Amino acid sequence: MQALTDTYLETRASENLDIGAILKDQRLGRFALLSSFGAESVVMIHLVTSLARETPILFLDTGQHFPETLAYVEHLKSSLGPNLHIIKPNPDLTLSEDPEKTLKKSNPNQCCMLRKSLPLGDALQGYDTWFTGRKCFHGGLRSFMPMIERDRQHLKINPLARWSKRRVEAYFYEHDLPQHPLERFGYASIGCEPCTVPIETGQDLREGRWADMPSKLECGIHLGPDATLIREA
């Protein structure tokens, strides 16, 4: 896998990583896309279902999503027909660690660990490579995101990392894609309901996540619970 990582790392400076070619590359082994089904997620879902329809698309159903997000999942399921895999937290562990469902306030890193990081870690056991739809223009720690990363035993590819907001909007327009229903209310980055608010004009797109917790910037899927990188780039 190291040679493959090195080959792909050479494309990091490119604005035009060929997503179609990557999705057909046998050397990636078994791969899946992780999608939040949040704002802009449909771009990567559409690319994957158009170019490699059988690609598993993993959705972490934390049990804390907006009803609008769950409705959007259903809508995209019927309109695009993704090979959707819904991943849920371990119910026994969640019940024992968070019986009152208060961790999101008292210890959000632990809440994200239970509801996102651990279930994703289990789900990824079946794959060699995973894709994300993250983009640098979302700001914060994502500004410096590489297009290709090593994630412990996995290769992790962020094909849209260098896409601009304008390019994303053009893709929506070109393919007549539906927006997440909360986008029109100012939600720019959409995760769990208790930890997501709309943003004001001029704010970074990620500023609506954990808005009352300035030190928490990511959920732990991509960065450690203390917001440090745990996956070697």
Ligand code: SF4
């Ligand atoms: S985003 Fe909030 S509700 Fe969702 S898992 Fe993390 S702390 Fe819990």
